[in-house]
Amino acid sequence: MTIDPNLQGRSYPAGETYSVGREAIRDFARAVQATHRAHYDVAAAAALGHADLVAPPTFAIIVAQRADAQLISDPSAGIDFTRVVHADQRFIHHRAIVAGDQLVAELHVDQVRAMGGGAMITTRAEISTVDGVPTATTTSSLLVRGEDQ
Amino acid sequence: MTVLLSTLEVGQQIGTRTLDITRQDLVRYAGASGDLNPIHWNQSFAEGVGLPGVIAHGMFTMGAAVQLVTDWSGDPAAVIDYQTRFTKPVVVRDTTARPGEAGAVVEVTGVVGAIDTERSTARIDLTVTCAGQKVLVKAQAVVKLP
Numbered sequence: 426m427t428i429d430p431n432l433q434g435r436s437y438p439a440g441e442t443y444s445v446g447r448e449a450i451r452d453f454a455r456a457v458q459a460t461h462r463a464h465y466d467v468a469a470a471a472a473l474g475h476a477d478l479v480a481p482p483t484f485a486i487i488v489a490q491r492a493d494a495q496l497i498s499d500p501s502a503g504i505d506f507t508r509v510v511h512a513d514q515r516f517i518h519h520r521a522i523v524a525g526d527q528l529v530a531e532l533h534v535d536q537v538r539a540m541g542g543g544a545m546i547t548t549r550a551e552i553s554t555v556d557g558v559p560t561a562t563t564t565s566s567l568l569v570r571g572e573d574q
Numbered sequence: 575m576t577v578l579l580s581t582l583e584v585g586q587q588i589g590t591r592t593l594d595i596t597r598q599d600l601v602r603y604a605g606a607s608g609d610l611n612p613i614h615w616n617q618s619f620a621e622g623v624g625l626p627g628v629i630a631h632g633m634f635t636m637g638a639a640v641q642l643v644t645d646w647s648g649d650p651a652a653v654i655d656y657q658t659r660f661t662k663p664v665v666v667r668d669t670t671a672r673p674g675e676a677g678a679v680v681e682v683t684g685v686v687g688a689i690d691t692e693r694s695t696a697r698i699d700l701t702v703t704c705a706g707q708k709v710l711v712k713a714q715a716v717v718k719l720p
Binding site for chain 1: 603605606607608609623637653655657660715
């Protein structure tokens with residue numbers, strides 16, 4: 426299996442809408458051992474000026490990884506998902522994600538670099554509400570190990 | 575509690591946190607995040623792909639480490655930029671026979687790395703180690719503060 430060198434510059438349009446629920450925020454917050462009340466208690470979030478429960482800073486990974494899945498599962502990309510290693514990750518928040526948000530993500534393949542027998546693929550997900558309000562830009566580098574690595 | 579930018583100095587430590595991690599925590603993270611890769615919960619699968627054992631999701635460690643910053647800043651939404659590189663895997667031992675015992679212990683320390691008064695932000699540099707080795711590198715959270 427080889428990575429398609431023409432992958433760089435490819436984009437995938439927004440897929441299904443991700444509806445941010447309160448329980449999803451609470452479950453994710455518990456999972457990353459977050460204790461801040463604004464993740465659990467609507468009144469605590471409101472006291473800080475938020476419309477509803479605030480998602481933890483890395484919550485957007487749920488939406489970003491769904492977008493990445495479009496690329497990884499695309500047979501024409503040539504990516505063997507069992508050989509994918511997460512190399513780096515960045516979240517830039519344009520505004521906090523809160524419960525009630527309806528999010529969509531457009532995926533861009535920004536860079537593909539050959540690494541030995543494998544490749545380093547950098548993807549960027551532009552996450553916005555369905556109304557077009559930008560919420561987050563996430564960037565992930567995925568190392569796809571070659572057969573001998 | 576609100577941290578004021580004007581009270582910060584570069585090099586100042588904002589605090590430390592210890593994360594005791596069990597395999598149950600990884601299963602919980604897998605469910606909450608939707609990342610069901612078996613290397614994070616299946617010993618034989620992990621060993622089969624050449625890993626020393628079950629390893630934590632990099633995103634679990636990244637997500638848990640930043641709680642030091644959100645709690646300190648007073649508002650989770652203050653974190654406007656957060657990045658890291660994943661360098662070493664966090665191997666989580668099976669401790670099901672010894673309830674209460676951690677399968678891995680991760681130490682997190684945060685230090686003010688830079689202050690930008692024009693943008694009203696501070697960069698917090700996180701040092702994240704497990705068994706004396708850095709597991710996250712260039713772990714930086716930018717917080718917007720009044």
